[in-house]
Amino acid sequence: MLIAHQPVLVELAKDDPRRRGAALAALLPGCPGPVSVDLALSAADAAQLAYGLVLRAYRPLGKYRAPADDDPLPWPDRVLVLTDAPEAAQGLFDRLLPVAAGVHLARDLVAEPGNHLGPAELAAQAQALERLGVSVELLDPTVHGLNLLAAVGQGSTRAPLLAVLRWQGSVAEEKPLVLVGKGLTFDSGGLSIKPAEHMEEMKGDMGGAAAVLGAMRAIAGRKAKANVVGVLAIAENMPGGGALRPGDVIRSYKGLTVEVVDTDAEGRLVLADALAWACDHLRPALLVDAATLTGAVVRVLGRHHAGLYANRDTLAARLLKLGVAEAEPLWRLPLSARCDDDFRSDVADWKNCGWGPVPDNDDAARFLQHFVDTKVPWAHLDIAGTSEADEDQLYGPKGATGFAVRLFDALAGG
């Protein structure tokens, strides 16, 4: 089909420019460069088309494999998007490319296996953003009262930590958007160990932290005029002689005690400490967390919507709208006081989960709510079903999606 030195015409369905760029990307592997895109595009549309193209032109992790016959064909070396206002288009694109970079970074991190990306390596990825002007602080949970985070990570030989990434793009007095991510670089379940089949997928249990890290990469990369803080609760959940035991009671950062009945309900523990710490230290204008939190949310919403919980209808509405605009769809689920009955404890303030046929997705969200200051507008995204895809998507191939990076970037604005 491809004849050297002859232009080949390609049909692209009518659609918005970003989606057309993505559709184009799917056609490009194996095309010798340069490829010219001549669609009589305005500067804005040209930039969006290029953005869509870059988003979709992501190649999953190949560094651990020798080249194989079934590898995808290479990209053309150059794609030229024609427009009457190339300088304007470039200017717009310069602010979109860092967002694509953030999405690709998040995808890379989720796909990295657990031996290569442990807590220290994820922290190093956070520190790498210092070159973009992000200030990064790494906190030892045992020294800062983050006892739930410490407990989750105590079974591993690789220590847990809280990473705090600060981007100040606006005046210091302006209260920041705070993004919190669950960063379990590997979740075996701990002593409440998971079944063997598909456990390798749990290298992706830091999808929430990856979304936050990718968002910070985007926000700093495009020099957003906004104050944003990213908080990553990072740990590895392993069984062992020193691991957390079912029944252990831990005093959280906030002071509430938790009886850990299931060491595999650990994401809500690390988030409980991170959210409470953020409320105390960061004066959030808005607090949003992302986490690959429950299997239950996948049972409810499948892989086509992430679960959204929020303590303010206005925040929920805003996120739902952004989700549609960024093709990262959310669906709101109830935050309900009645869930408390599922995880009441006889020996501590709360258990970390209920057993039996309980709505664990709702229970987990309600659990988290106990650790969030009621005065802070807060939303929780359960992205367990959307962090990875089992077929090619609109803006990426099958595999890690980088879900929520673009949503968070849009939420930050500036």
Add this chain to the structure above:
Amino acid sequence: MKISFAKPHLPTEGAVIVGVLDNKVFTPTATALDDLAGGGLKRAVDASKFTGKKDQTLTVLAPAGCKVNRVVLVGLGKADAIDALAAQSFGGTGLAQVLTSGDASVAIAVDAVPGLKISEADFAANVAFGARLRSYRFDKYFTKEKKEDKPSVKKLAILTAAPTAKNAFAPLDAIADGVFLTRDVVSEPANVIYPESLAAECKKLADLGVEVEILGEKQMKKLGMGSLLGVGQGSDRESQLVIMRWTGAKDKNAAPIAFIGKGVCFDTGGISIKPAAGMEDMKWDMGGAGAVIGAMMALAGRKAPANVVGVVGLVENMPSGNAQRPGDVVTSMSGQTIEVINTDAEGRLVLADALWYTKETYKPKAMVDLATLTGAIIISLGGEYAGLFANNDKLAERLTQAGKAVGEPLWRLPMGDAYDKQLKSDIADMKNVGGREGGSITAAQFLKRFVGDVAWAHLDIAGTAWSKKDTATCAKGATAFGVRLLDQLVADHYQD
């Protein structure tokens, strides 16, 4: 238990239930009793944790100076927050305290309170309604129950100054009849309520003016209902389709609203058999049909000026030499073929034919189906909300508002092509399951294929049809979720 209405006065026997507003503000009857008791009630309150917070209770036995055996104080919360539901809660919570007390005579003083937003008549009527709902007990199989465990209350008097309270209660009483019927048939074990015997219960609604038609297997086979019949073929008990029509609107020919119910009288799972533990719960897998039957009784009982059709598909899902096998392909009445991957996803197979039949025969304005359909809904919304799926936003919103009004709340879940794709079959038009992910949603997508263009909503009540705990208006057990919701929907939007 006989319910009557009387003017406010101080009872001289049995039990009296009185309201106390937030911050220990006594209502007039409570104050009058307290005066008789020389301040004894107020002292009891101060010595306790009771503050008048909504649904708190404090029982004072034989207070000095009062002739009654007991005074039950029930918290009303804030006066301006008292709505119909709060009134029901007051009645039910109060009655629960005295139901097995030994007293045969109970009075509830429904005093006017300043700031009340509903009418006094509605307040009193709903208190009576709540008490009646809470009085329900499924005890027919106890042969050795001790006297002290049995309900003792024979007469309940609602004391109110509103002369129209009794009239306001009449339609609510009819709704309660429907609720009780549903609770009865859902609580009955499957050796007593099976397709033919449940159809016979439906037939009794003819006494209220409901036209009842029963289709047997021969007739259903002629109509091509291969999907429904496949589910019941393994049982010795004949499957039934029951159609109940209430034509109460002025225009007898106006298009009706239709309610369709899943009536799996017992669900073993079939060849894809369920585990033993907890299988006894599956006697209530006809909770959706039960709700539709109860709703028809309620609507006919209060002579709703509406045209309503209730259709219930009744089957028993059993394993046997004749049962359908995983992999069987059946042809539904609509002509669409279904590959039955899992014989335990049978409710949707029953509904597929029931929905199509209803749509074709009655051309309804809208269809609402109720079903204890998926275990997945229990682990997504628990027992608090039923799952709502719809192809029409207006209908969805109407149902959501009706649910809020009657305390049978719904939570809408998404639908879409991406979920629909999960039903793809290699050999038939669709599979009957779409994998573990989004299980309740793919079940709804399945049903959607059998409703055509009609405005339709599906309520997955698997988490709400049965309760493990008492609530203010419902003893643990069958809740009859859906009866009051459907009645309210008709009252709000589908009657003259």
